[in-house]
């Protein structure tokens with residue numbers, strides 16, 4: 015994928031979460047990692063790239079196509095993407111199976127039988143076959159997050175956008191979910207990942223966008239970024255995170 | 260009473276014999292209350308005349324049926340009114356929001372009695388609607404609907420931003436978000452409060468006698484004055500209401516408990 019942003023501004027009230035963010039990913043990146051200190055704008059940028067949040071200024075292009083501002087058009091674009099958030103965000107009143115199958119039927123035009131079949135296929139692949147009939151409250155955190163990944167993957171998204179998919183999980187479940195993400199990346203799924211798991215990002219990402227205070231401070235190939243970070247901010251950030259790993 | 264240490268009381272309450280204890284306590288209370296009531300009536304020297312009251316059993320039953328009918332009708336109206344006012348208070352247009360907010364405040368802030376009198380003797384007469392039962396059902400439905408609107412609004416607003424975002428993220432539009440995500444969850448949360456409001460509705464229907472509807476309370480007043488009785492009418496009246504309200508409020512409690520465990 016090719017992601018480009020020119021002077022992107024996103025305000026929440028008077029606060030500028032994105033303050034003229036500009037970058038472009040070089041060539042064909044499979045996995046783009048959004049890194050940076052807390053409050054830097056990673057989650058906001060991820061939502062903007064996935065067409066989940068409209069911008070207040072600037073232009074965003076995905077594979078050369080400008081993201082639309084109007085809601086109905088944006089929804090069309092959004093439906094090509096899959097999202098996974100920090101807090102699972104499954105629908106608590108539906109079983110794991112229904113969580114996956116409902117959007118297939120209602121958004122992607124699957125027949126009931128085909129939706130069920132596709133949903134089971136995904137749950138099986140994520141090791142949740144035996145838990146398909148359970149509601150989110152009956153699943154562990156890791157299982158919930160894998161169900162959320164199944165839901166995001168079921169319609170074969172062009173981009174899978176994940177916002178700190180493991181930060182609400184304990185270390186065992188984190189490992190479990192990171193393993194899934196690594197496999198997806200190896201199979202060729204295009205992924206945008208906002209994360210604080212720097213060592214994991216280093217293993218899977220081929221491009222890094224580093225944000226601080228709503229601006230893109232560095233945008234570079236992953237190897238270059240981790241070996242020779244150019245900015246003081248990036249060096250400080252990596253240093254503080256690597257110290258304990 | 261003062262002799263039992265606090266921690267011992269806690270242990271007793273938490274013991275597995277709790278169920279058996281409850282029955283014993285309930286029986287004890289029943290006997291105690293009966294004795295108290297007996298003593299009260301003995302002191303006022305009430306002359307029971309159940310025979311005279313029994314004469315009017317058919318009328319009593321008629322009134323009870325009418326009360327049930329009015330309550331059922333008003334429940335339907337109140338659900339529609341409640342949903343409408345809730346939606347209106349969340350509408351994108353300021354005028355609609357203010358209008359619906361104003362209706363809710365005025366209806367909740369004034370006595371049902373006044374609403375019935377003004378609604379029936381002034382508004383309905385102007386609109387040439389003369390059937391008191393129709394007017395009564397509509398006014399009672401409006402009154403309870405205003406309370407339901409607040410219950411519904413609380414339930415819808417309790418569905419957090421993360422659920423709305425999840426709905427957007429899977430590609431739902433606004434209508435699909437309401438249908439598949441917000442309403443199913445909000446309905447569960449609103450159920451206990453709604454069931455409780457229905458108990459109030461049944462009791463509030465007794466006020467409809469002021470616009471000349473011969474529902475249960477009015478029938479009993481007629482019965483009492485015709486047969487020179489009082490308690491022989493009012494005691495069965497209380498029981499007739501309890502027959503409806505007790506199951507409703509038990510149901511409300513059960514729903515509340517279930518909701519409590521689910522979250």
Ligand SMILES: Nc1ncnc2c1ncn2[C@@H]1O[C@H](COP(=O)(O)OP(=O)(O)OP(=O)(O)O)[C@@H](O)[C@H]1O
Nearest residue numbers: 026029030031050051052053054055056057058059
């Ligand atoms: N809905 C919102 N309303 C108000 N302010 C917001 C909202 N979303 C984000 N912000 C603000 O925008 C800034 C950027 O937030 P964002 O969530 O994008 O940061 P982040 O880099 O993802 O941080 P973290 O690593 O803590 O997740 C923060 O200061 C945040 O407080």
Ligand SMILES: [Mg+2]
Nearest residue numbers: 056057177178
């Ligand atoms: Mg974030």
